[in-house]
Amino acid sequence: MTQSLNTKLASALIFWTAVHVPITNAASIDTETSTPATTAASKEEQAINMAKAELSKQSSMDATSFKIISAVEHTWPDSSLGCGKPNQMSAQVITNGYVVTIQTNKGTQVVHATDKYAVICERNIILRNHGNVGAPLKNLEDMIARARSDLANKMHTQPTLIRTLNFAPNEWPDTSMGCVVEGEAVEQKAIKGYRIALNYAGRTYVYHTDMTRVRACPPIEAQ
Numbered sequence: 001m002t003q004s005l006n007t008k009l010a011s012a013l014i015f016w017t018a019v020h021v022p023i024t025n026a027a028s029i030d031t032e033t034s035t036p037a038t039t040a041a042s043k044e045e046q047a048i049n050m051a052k053a054e055l056s057k058q059s060s061m062d063a064t065s066f067k068i069i070s071a072v073e074h075t076w077p078d079s080s081l082g083c084g085k086p087n088q089m090s091a092q093v094i095t096n097g098y099v100v101t102i103q104t105n106k107g108t109q110v111v112h113a114t115d116k117y118a119v120i121c122e123r124n125i126i127l128r129n130h131g132n133v134g135a136p137l138k139n140l141e142d143m144i145a146r147a148r149s150d151l152a153n154k155m156h157t158q159p160t161l162i163r164t165l166n167f168a169p170n171e172w173p174d175t176s177m178g179c180v181v182e183g184e185a186v187e188q189k190a191i192k193g194y195r196i197a198l199n200y201a202g203r204t205y206v207y208h209t210d211m212t213r214v215r216a217c218p219p220i221e222a223q
Contacts, residue, residue: 044071044098046115051100054118055111059104067103072166074099074112081112083121099166110168121168139211140167140194146214147196147207154220155200165197165204177208179217 048071056063074097076082080090081097097114112119148162155162172178175187193210208217 043115044073047071047098047113047118048100050115050118051098051102051111051113054113054120055102055104055109058120059106059109061104061106065105069101069103069108070166071098071100072164073097074166076112081114081119083112083119099168101167108169110166140209143194143209143211143214144196147198147209147216150207150214150216151198151200151205151220154216157200161200163199165199167194167196169193170195170208172208175210177210177213177215177217179208179215179219181215 048068051071052063052066052068055061055066074082076095076097078090078092079095080088081095095114097112100111100113100118102109102111109120112121144164144167145159148159148164151162152159170193172191172193174189175191176184177191177193180186191210193208196207196209196214198205198207205220206217207214209215
């Protein structure tokens, strides 16, 4: 009888302990299991910081004076981030990052960046020369709007369904902006402007602008 009573008391004590005594490592377990993965927002912030640091290094300018115009998500087919050079080896791996456009007191610069590193394509570097060799930005929004409207008309859709992927400063050797229109008189002189990439229904369309004209390149009919 005494043994049976002792067994019952022992069982009751074990039950009470399990219910009421806290687990010593509960807090640490909770913390470890609930820590979220790096968010997209933090990856974007890190990519922007990488872009600013790389641009500061390349231009010898103070990164605190930079103004971020845009940071657009982009996916590249390899680790060169679209800035590969002849005979340069790049890891053939899909690389996600951002096309970051930065405004400085000498002009604008596009930097390709991930949350780990950043690259400036040589053809886009406009800050080596102390003169502003890039096209002004004041009309760029209007040019992008015109490009989206043109693409929407050609696709028989609404401009709101056209997504702007990125834009980058460019320079062409003549007034055709790299896309000669039949019957057009082309003048051989340097033309500064921007290359605009748009997306509709999973497909990318490229437009060129000299901040006055906007044209699809290649023509939409040829894509």
